[in-house]
Amino acid sequence: MTDVVATNETILVVGGGISGLTAALEAAECGKQVLLVEKNPSVGGRIAQLYKYFPKLCRPSCGQEINLRRLKANKKIRLLTMAEVTNVAGTAGDYDVSITIHPRYVNENCTACGACADAVTAEIDDPFNYNMTKTKAAYLPYNMAYPQRYVIDPSIVGSEDANKAKAACKYEAIDLDMQEQTIEIKVGAVIWATGWRPYDAAKIQPYGYDRFPNVITSVEFERMMDPFGPTGGKLLRPSDAKPAKNIAFIQCAGSRDRNHLTHCSRICCMASLKQSTYIGEQYGDDADAKATIYYIDIRAIDRFEDFYKKVQADEKVHFIKSKVANITQNRDTGDVVLHGVDTEGYQRYDNTHDLCVLAIGMEPSVRADQINDSVSADASGFIQPNGANAAIFGAGCATNALDVNRAVQSATAAALRAIQVVNRVSSAEA
């Protein structure tokens, strides 16, 4: 299954999110051999968890469909899922890479019929929904997941549940004897596209994410709008499943703050402006439905200014220039109360909302200095351009906090750099 052929002319792409997919596809479509390694059971990364893109408010599944078609059609890309790069050593044109592949316990015979999921009873947190819901311990990561193949969670392997799943499978697709394996390969260049993760909101203690059910993060809010998501596409607050209509957004939650992330993640302003439009989409003219955005300054950069102006004109959306001091909870209603000072007029406020969304910042999934000695990290751990670094190129959010558009541009640039390295290898060997 894992007889991977790779040479000094192969480009290794680490991470199968939008940046890694883009880099892999563009390099392969230029005729290069590509090995694409993804840690999760399927490619797509965080864009698959988004309801809409800003500024056009179109659906990410559309672009993903195109990318998956490109991926399936391209014979130059070898995809490894549930695989992690554990070591990169060497120099440009000559890298030795170790990859650990975790067992999926499901082989290529899988037709995604779902009989194994019906058979098992154990449930696990569903990471696709940021653990807001449970999924069966035999699961398809999400509807559009590629490969379209189920996964058996290691927690049930060795249990009766796993045997039930195996018995339910008509295609002999379940192999409970699969073991973790490590492979060693050679590649010529590396594109590092391990992306980002949301900052841990529980660390912003005054906002009580760990204590108040109706304080959620922007990524969780995004999942709620998905018709196949945790709330079936309804904006329901976690404490009592009532519709959340009066919704607060706190900008720079854990960002631009020396106690947390010092950098600006760039996307959070646009994300909240986008999410404020969901309220109108969900509730129409309902007078109770409104968004209040608490902000330091709105960073709707360059061409996004138009979007910002459109949202400003929306009567449902209110702006309060203030860094919220803390949040308390009304014990009887579950409502959240935001306390702070409105800096335009210096008025103290204690504003009650149904739900509070923390516009959370991005931090790199893997700190750049953990990749390899030749890769430099900036103060936040993102990959910093480094002239001395031979051929490990950062792409997408591994290099900086970027929106999807800029992540794709960054991935294309990384692909071009990697192509030049393997071209040099080819001409030297010819």
Add this chain to the structure above:
Amino acid sequence: MAKKEYSFYPGCSSERKASASNYMVSVDAMCEKLDIKLNEIPDWNCCGASIGYAEGGELPRHVMNARNIALSEQNNPDQDIVATCAACWLGAKETADRLDASEQLLADTKEVLKEAGLDIHLKNETPIRHMVEVLIEDIGYEGLKEPMVKSLEGIKFAGYVGCQTNRPFGIDGESFENPMYLDKMVETVGGEAITDYDKKVTCCGGALAFSEPEKSQKQIKDIIEAAYDQGADMIVTPCPVCQMNVEVYQDQINKHYGTKFHIPVTYYSQLLTVAYCGNAKEAGLDGNIIRAKQLEEIAAK
């Protein structure tokens, strides 16, 4: 259990007839049961408390704490300094940090201490710890259970942590907004802890209770109200200032707001002493203005 020894900084509130003398009584009893020996720093002085911040000036404030550190390092070498008062702990710890960070401040401080011949004794190498740190880290929750004879079952406690053991240093590993150590102590001795007590870390007003009584009493009212709302029988705290402010102004608050507050405010050390079979006197329960009857009943059994 091996005997543990510490260099002890009692602070002014623990002195005889001072507001927290009963805290000291219960700490003595508790330490005896836990086989902890406290060696008082000879001739210790004031930590500067609030006055030091307001008008005392930075150098005098740090010199006062540095003098205590020097005396401890001279007389009780190799023993951690332990304070029972949250303000003493905070003041001494802050000074130790600042002296460590600034060579200039250290030189100035030594210059002043020279007058008393203490500059040569100031190494500033001694960890400065609050008594609850000793209990949690050196004894451990399991160790705290060992001498237990009686359970405090049936008493519901609002663990009021306050600010000084919590910010800016805090107890290692605890959250600033929702520290759990006091709740864990309560549960260790069989009491019921209100783990999500709303006003756990709200400011009691500190020294403003004297200068701005209305503002301070508003804070205290909220602290007590939340304890009642969440069904507490009594409040427990690690800080003498919190204890005093929350306990002694209840009558005034009742007059001003028309409330009927009458809730005991105790120290963690009183709980432990009672659980370790100490009598009411050993637990300093006679020093509470609002008597903690339920604790007294358990102590009398």
